[in-house]
Amino acid sequence: MHLLASQIAAATGGTLHGPDVTVDSASIDSRTAHAGQLFVPIVAARDGHDFIAAAVDAGSTVYLTDREPDPTIAATAVRVPDTAAALADLGRAVRATLPGSVVGVTGSVGKTSTKDLLAGVFATRFRTASSQKSFNNELGLPLTLLGAPDDTEAVILEMGARGVGHIAELCSIASPTVGVLTRVEAVHLEMFGSLDGVARAKGELVESLPSDGLAVLNADHPLVIAMRDRTSARVLTYGLDPTAEVRATDVVLDDQLRASFTLHSPWGSVPVRLGARGEHQVGNALAAAAAGGGVGVPVEQIAAGLLAADLSGLRMELSTTDAGVTIVNDAYNANPTSMAAGLSALARLTAARRFAVLGTMAELGDDGPAAHREVARLATDLGITVIAVDEPAYGDDVTHVSGIDAAVDALGPLGEGDAVLVKGSRVAALERVADALA
Template identity: 55%
Template sequence: MGRRPDPRRPVRFTADDIAQRTGGEVIGDPSVEVVGATQDSRTVAPGQLFVPLVAGRDGHEFIPVAVERGATAYLASDRARVVDGATAIAVEDTQVALVDLGRAARHRLDGAVVGITGSVGKTTVKDLARGVLGAAAPTHASAASFNNEIGVPLTLLGTPDGTRHVVVEMGARGIGHIAELCAIAHPTVGVVTRVAMAHSELFGTIEDIARGKGEMVEQLPADGTAVLNAGDQRVAAMADRTSARVLTFGLGVGDVRATTMDVAADLRLRVLLETPWGAIEVEPAARGPHNAENAAAAAAIGLGVGMDLADVATGLAAAEMSPLRMAITTSRSGVTILDDSYNANPTSMRAALDALAHLPAERRVAVVGLMAELGPESDAEHEAVAALAEELGVELIAVDCPEYRADAHGGRAVHDIDGALDLLDGAGTGTAVLAKGSRVAGLDRLVAALADR
């Protein structure tokens, strides 16, 4: 039997290694070494590999900038773009080469590789899982939402020296996408959070969404672990699609069961986790009632790789959460701002409105933007959110999104963020404002402006 890779070994490649992995040709010093990679010339760190991608703009234009900022090597599919100052590896296609390098980096890892997908909760579970696994061993996770065919290999290539476990978020915009990402990351633990109406314009029906997300468990090895939401019938049914061990989680159901004991004024939770390994009260870093379920998912990941329950609880509390997700701040005038502006779909929007309803306030306002890619159900789903806001006693301000029919549900419709800010003029202590919409809505700009008032 061959020697297993040392999990402490950094993901380093020489230019010659890269050429061999990608079928490329070295132009320059074949012994030069790179540590990690980036496709963004603005974020190049000394010693990295620069990967110029051809998208809206040709990334080859930025090779000189990347070299100036310290890239020791770069890929190039256009030899005319080769410059002095760093070693080039000429390849047929830089994106294909990036994927090849991601696979190579994965094969150097010897701990758990956790793949997380689902219509909602991916990033939160990723953050919590990083905290949980990190309580027992050095753990690396996807930055921001590096969850596609570019972000996944970059995550693997960015694994620091000494890392034991890696957590990889995986998004999908159609059937087959999760399988493609699994072919890069080869997860040993596969997590499916929930199946809901998100990206339905691209997938089709909710059954198609379930089919696509379930590719995660189909790709697991027989000695791997599938972590599935017992409270979602479509996810629970995925147990029949895998040969791996199945560990379930949920609110009051599953192998790892979460029961919310208390929701504090700042939306922090006290949750009872009941598991086959015992029971414990935890205070997860993620805020909002809906995150009790996500805490159970992260706990199941840790328990599934053999962690002690006490360490799981420590990790849940210590996790660092991504920005623009259930973040609470106070404006200069005393307004409580619930910033969940990173993205939105009907399920996460309902959860955010419920969280807003839990905040102690005399006036509660939800400033909402478009929920993108909902297809034929878009109008109905938007109006259902407006109806829920009305039911909860929340003032709705819909920004550039007539689909909410806000006026029909006691809310207001405005053309832009400035219009929403005008309606919030004079708000102060006693007012709580939720900001939530898909990224295209840009409601993070409203949060920044409101915080400064």
């Protein structure tokens, strides 16, 4: 969105210092700053004010600051009391100018994939902007709004939470008209305390919707479908449950783990083929289909958008090495639900031997040890050999190693017909194993 520095000052209650120039987006990272951007220095573990000069050198024409502007920096400054709060205020200001749908998507798992599929569906009919990667917090969400082109007709926003109240805060910025709930699972329990705490936090999205809005709820999950009582918005349900208004039948996977199915909806039925891999993506696709259909996207265009959706990296990326080894790189994140989905997908591959290189599942609280052991048991039941990297909680029946090189060594010689899943929480950065194997 193009904004004048004076408009930025007005939206944030700030003071303008310098020429009234225009910006077209914003950044909080001087390493990615470019010409025409607003730079927002965030005070966290490192003080972003230390990088204002670098951002200006990279092309930023305006910057926020909570202190006296540096006269040696050749850019317009807007002085504000708090830069993070000012970024949120700018997000609100931009949101107020958007004429179309703003879709918020949240849930314990599947947020990013569903966001990508939503963007694919909405883009078949509307000029659509969406969150980059997993820009799903109080910084990433307003950055997405500020980066939306001036002619945007729909915005897809991923919403994460670290506790009760966080999604309500994001909704106060985004004012969503459509809310999509994926699943409520025992994820990040260190932050939420219990499964009910997770549901309470995620449901803040549907509570924020206007009475003429749309809540898209997963009929396969009782804690999600129960949220229909927490919203005044119209409700559409999706899932494999036969009572769901948007549902799938005849689900099959091809040899690349891509699902095909028949989509049934209030607007008609249509065959669908996904570019996303894994049977678990069917539910995410149904969520995107329900949201799209609910705002008027025809079913034929829904099917086209689901196939063409541009998917975020490190999620069920499938490749084959020159030696004929199949690598499933699902290393972006991990929790018990996504681990089970990844292992099930690996088991569906035609392979002589199957290996899973697994890292920690973080932020599970007291349930962590039992959850890791359960994943190891599932792998054994599926005939998968587990190599656990720096995580003893997987138990005694798996191979334990420390470090990436040791994980690759533990796999031993691999050849045609072997398949390897690589998966762990972000802190494990196990994509390095996939890179080494490739």
